[in-house]
Amino acid sequence: MKTFIFNLCIGTALSICTTYGQTAETTPIYLDDSQPIEARVQDALSRMTIEEKVRLSYAQGKFTSPGCSRLGIPELWYTDGPHGVRAEINWNDWGYSGWTNDSCTAFPALTCLAATWNPELSGKYGKAIGEEARYREKDVLLGPGVNIYRTPLNGRNFEYMGEDPYLASEMCVPYIQEVQKNGVAACVKHYALNNQELWRNHINVQVSDRALYEIYLPAFKAAVERGGTWTIMGAYNKVRGTHATHHKLLNNDILKGDWKFDGCVVTDWGAAHDTYEAAMYGLDLEMGSYTNGLTSESAFGYDDYYLGKNYLKMIKEGKIPMEVVNDKVARILRLIFRTAMNKNKPYGSMTTQEHYQTAYDIATEGTVLLKNGNRKEQAGLLPLQSDKYKRILVVGDNATRNLMTGGGSSELKPKNFISPLEGIREKFGNVIYAQGYMAGRDMFGRVDEIPQSVMDSLRNDAITKAADADLIIYVGGLNKNHQQDCEGGDRLSYNLPFGQDELIRSLAKVNKNIVVVLLSGNAVAMPWLDEVPSVIQGWYFGTVTGKALADVLSGEVNPSGKLPFSYPVKLEDCPAHAFDALCYPGDSINEIYREDILVGYRWYDTKKIRPMFPFGHGLSYTAFDYSKPMASAKKMKQDETIKFTVKVKNTGKVMGKEIIQLYIGDEKCSVLRPVKELKGFQKITLQPGEEKEVTFTIGSDALKFFDETQHKWIAEPGKFKAYIGSSSSDIRGTVSFELI
Template identity: 65%
Template sequence: MKLKLIYAAMALTMGAASLKAQQVPAYLDQKQPIEVRVKDALSRMTLEEKVKLCSAQSKFSSHGVPRLGIPEIWMSDGPHGVREEILWDSWGNAEWTNDSCTAFPALTCLAATWNPKMSAIYGKAVGEEARYRRKDVLLGPGVNIYRTPLNGRNFEYMGEDPYLASIMVVPYVKGVQSNGVSACVKHYALNNQEVWRGNIDVELSDRALNEIYLPAFKAAIVDGGSWSIMGSYNKVRGEHACHNDLLLNKILKGEWKFDGCVITDWGGAHDTKEAVLNGLDIEMGSYTNGLSSGKKFAYDDYYLASAYLKGLKDGTYPMSTIEDKASRILRLIFRTAMNSDRPWGSFTNEEHYTVARTVAQEGIVLLKNEADKKKGAVLPLDASKYRSILVVGENATRRLTEGGGSSVLKVKKEVSPLAGLQAKFGDKIKYTMGYASGKPVYDREMKPGFDTDSLRKEAVKQAAEVDLIIFVGGLNKNNFQDCENADRKSLALPFGQNELINDMLKVNKNIVMVLLSGNAVEMPWIKSIPSILQAWYPGSESGNAIADVLTGEVNPSGKLPFSFPVKLTDNAAHSFGTISYPGDGVKEVYKEDILVGYRWHDTKKIPALFPFGHGLSYTQFKYGKAVADKKTISGSEELTITIPVKNVGKVKGKEVVQLYIGDEKCSVLRPVKELKSFQKIELAPGEEQTVSFKIGQDALKFFSETAHNWLAEPGAFKVYIGSSSTDIRSTVDFVLN
């Protein structure tokens, strides 16, 4: 039916005589191979129509070809939910009444599940919401590597390890695109900080680029089949990433054979010549207020608009450039907006809330649960033990889907931590704010509208009168917190939380800490607080998921996707002075090279506060001895490693069995060990399962800068299997011939 309607519209605009009744143009025939359709459409388009495809027509849409019935492309932020509608020509909200979405947990929480199945249901659900809202491109997921805990957008990404991010991003991309909505993987590449993001020029080795910062993007493109990718704001080796010859032409479209669209981050284009020649396809948001500001700032003055058309006509730019760009954009349109087989999608339904709650439950990490010799572990909470429970903290009631920059969400439902706890414990729950911050504003720091001294005194007073305190703190989406456009100023908790915690500890030491953040924080009070939960930004079902874990209805199984340093200078990026972070305003040098995250902590013997892969359970898992099926491998042979894991506790639980590999002797610097495989298993009390891993030569390779290729040097290797990067339960030695 849709095809007939488009065909009828063409008959009206082109003249019925020009179309034979039984001959549908190839580009409209979805039975034709997509390349046949692209070639046919190109043959019918004028040069002006081809160039039009390459730039925006509004804040979140780019041109189609109305004469041929080829629709425009509609895009939307963001990776955790579909952003509310924005006005055509400004950043103001359209104030619709039917665009309140489901908020899914932030991607740090998804990564903390260490479960690709969670990634698959997440991607499918957020893709359904985008499809229902008639979006063709969802601007996400983000897979930039967690290099510094000060990065304001770390909450949007999947942690510090390229292997973990690679495994988790692929099902997300496939899930989104199963709805006929393109994932747009971002921000390609090296957008690892927000300070000076628009101009900082990143210098790094080829090894660091290929081993640390590119693998997750490659997985999204090669294994996930992402149809589009977003360039980042920063420069890489002197060229802006949105039109960077190395990143876009040589690697993305050359080595990885990417056939989709490169889309700028909004305002990420800076030069027509570079944009034309260095791989950019669609230019969005180049700091224009659109048609309302007149000719000077109109959309046809974009770098890939009138200036590009003029250059094509006068021979400055080869016609092959526009043929390539238009082909890629048409491919994207045929896969999305002109795909009549895609499902209709769905929006804010119970199924999506269940997905949000399930992912949050599985991503929450139990950092600490120290048992008292007389009382046992504080968690899980037993309601019968407590007459009164005081919930303290602004984050217990604050909407954490608001703010944060482009990932801001207008939600239909958001269950607060306080509401979730009240549903479990009823009138045993009391609440006091304790601390306060200002409203979430994108580009400045706001003062709280409260007397913070009075809030703290009241919290301390009430803390002395109750059996248990649940402190719900952490960061929020304010500027200089977990927010786009600015980095954090400190590793410490903001808004006087440390002072409040210390004052409460003087009157009541029975405190459970619930941290809501997308970043690591400093914990000067850690020895005094027995139980700490890292709950991330859990989305619409936030409070229910947190309460489920605190009460033991759900056994926590999340594992950290990044290391928590004791202090900021323990982090690799902060160990070499300001030239390594945040740079000098012009240039930044990644002096830690490949030693990012746990690779740095291991190799430099600097203990983390909480290591990569760490996460406790309400049960205990006993690992047996790991066994390899051979002592040497060569060529294409695989090494099979098995290890028995048994639940020796009293409740059902999930465990992430992690496999790391270390190269015992190499001609170049290598980390002590690197994550190369993992499995998440579920065991009933007393149940044992033998976990099996297969390791091939690819898992042993490093990127050689001399050969510009991946190599594995013959020699001794060690396999480490454990419950975290530091909690190693068994090792196996083998040799690569």
């Protein structure tokens, strides 16, 4: 239907070409995709009336914005991501359309992608999800998310790529590039400082320039300058008193000024608040401003959007310069020509074996082995030997739960789903199940109150069965209920919900052979950690959950994921929670980021606080030895580079993948700097006994900090140290060098 309408519109446009002094046989420049895109943009722009220009800038449905039918310029269609193409939504309300052909591949959540530390897999992720979006004839995929992990209570952390700006930058770029090869625009979100869900629509973030430029903006900058993203989504929250989605500093000065972004700034749905600010401060496309459209005959329709009739009125009154209007229109036209009018884009594909394989590779490479053995009491249980355990008990609500349901806009309708219990039974055979706890959820993601008698009965059943089992595999964690890993609300506690901490301890008392598998998008407290021998951090794995998990448990796949964020022992250790309530969650009006640049491991290193599990941590079923690292020089100039090399050997009996991490520390500086910061990583595969040499090359950019007095990046001459290791805490060697 969409293609038919497009062809009809082109025919209409050609039939009226004589109006512009052309013959019917001559294709207008804007319709000729052999012409340079900027020539096409300017040609189309010159033909449009003011009314047509304005109409491009706001929605015509929940997930569509118009083109210009008179000129044969088609509309745009959007879809939620970033973990899969969401089921079809009704035109004018948030209900699902009830289609039978809109099921998708549910890919692992972006926390899992970040935990792979594998940019090549990120590219494969983008290619696959881009193909599915293209198959569904979507023009804009709302993802990836690159907001920084500031607190483990943020309900939307599972959609992001962790606490470190360098890791998030390196992992988002291939995703964006490969999505857009399908003629589908990536929409990087949420720009910027959208780091909590509580009061997200109005909380006013106060942050220093250093923290803004060093921590919260680098991934967005990489998405623009290296990823070439075609759209950016403005955030709900305020920044320094102004809503982020129409913010002069963020949009005009930084995004479109410093970074030369030539794409569209799109609102998050309902994030616009003022016509003049939206017009003047960089917003291009307004979506979802809380109208029921035509379905309820509401007095508030699409023309009542901030960039609707009031915007048109202000233009005609001379309050909005035409160069501002034309810049917006040019950006939207550029987006349309890159997507909806791109004749060279591929056809796309849906739920293919290749897509399932990509999802599986990400899930298995992103799985993090947190613990495998108590130092003195018990060896690790993993990998599991199928012939050793005659009676395996699986416990936990997440063992059977479809974790693609809920979570907000990232909710998915997978064509296929393998639950953890199904995967474990397929792999190990003789498996019994006990639910252990119940995580109720109503249709809105809110948690139902489960009667205590029901919870007691479930727990007692699990404990009774545990006493007779040879092995317990506990599959719990969080889910996508409201106030867990879910859009629209932050977690209320750092502990596991639904009495899971008490349940795990009770199970461990009756049976020491217990493997705890946590499925979540956030760190959790683990008061039972010393009582269990083996712990796996899984994520929201999507379609392939059960198979990926079972293959890691059995050792068919050696886990190689590393944590993309730190796990504090207790919430108060986390920098966002180390100050007063104004630091987090704020007073409902304002919030001050008092930890400044010391986010995540930067805080734990500098304050000498030992986390439960450090950033970059992840064990393996084999072991790796590191040689002493070497530097190519002892000194470097501002315009030079320096190389660091280290040899890594697999000293175990099975193949494994290791992630070698490079951190740089400034030994003496005029401003506070973290002990060290991630500046490089490589993931390598090693067979038993195999050794490889890894080389990192850095320039002076890796040594710089943002100087607030000069408002620029600088590297002060002096002594620096390179740290090479297996995690931010497991440093295997250091090299000193000097910037002269």
